Amino acid sequence: MPRRLLLLLPLLIPLFISGCSTPSHFEAVQPSSPQQAVLYLYRPEASNPGLMQPLRYDYPEVFIDGQSIGTLKFNSHRHVELAPGKHSVRITGLSPAAKWEPRDIEQSLTLKPAQITYLKLNVQYQLDEMVLGQPGPRYNIRLTPMRSEDAVYEIRHTKPQ
Numbered sequence: 001m002p003r004r005l006l007l008l009l010p011l012l013i014p015l016f017i018s019g020c021s022t023p024s025h026f027e028a029v030q031p032s033s034p035q036q037a038v039l040y041l042y043r044p045e046a047s048n049p050g051l052m053q054p055l056r057y058d059y060p061e062v063f064i065d066g067q068s069i070g071t072l073k074f075n076s077h078r079h080v081e082l083a084p085g086k087h088s089v090r091i092t093g094l095s096p097a098a099k100w101e102p103r104d105i106e107q108s109l110t111l112k113p114a115q116i117t118y119l120k121l122n123v124q125y126q127l128d129e130m131v132l133g134q135p136g137p138r139y140n141i142r143l144t145p146m147r148s149e150d151a152v153y154e155i156r157h158t159k160p161q
Helices: 002-020 148-155
Strands: 037-043 061-064 067-071 076-082 085-092 105-111 116-125 139-146
Touching: 037 085, 037 105, 037 148, 061 076, 067 076, 105 116, 105 139, 116 148, 139 148
Parallel strands: 037 116
Antiparallel strands: 037 076, 061 067, 061 085, 085 105, 116 139
């Protein structure tokens, strides 16, 4: 039995290594036609020191123009194809699918034909306002438009939803 394992080991090691590595490549989905646009929403890990990630197990639901596109979990991304024009994005915990206590964030954006746009849900501890003895942590939560040149370097470390 140990001899068989030794023979299989060279075959199993590449599978193990590739399964454990973090994603290093990201290529955005292009709009299906020049008359469409793509919006990416992503939520990367926080940049705070230490291993604790703020609201790691909590997630909001995302609504675009009043329609749910699903939740946005920690360290993940999702995309949606939209018609060009003005759209409203709402990040909320006020829905049955969400597990999110912070207040809603609403933002408007205008998409152009064939455009790919990135919005980052940035969830950080507000370290300068956290004092020992005060109840609960405080958070800095923003929905930020990102330049594609910057977003692709962050989003490649997140998982698709």
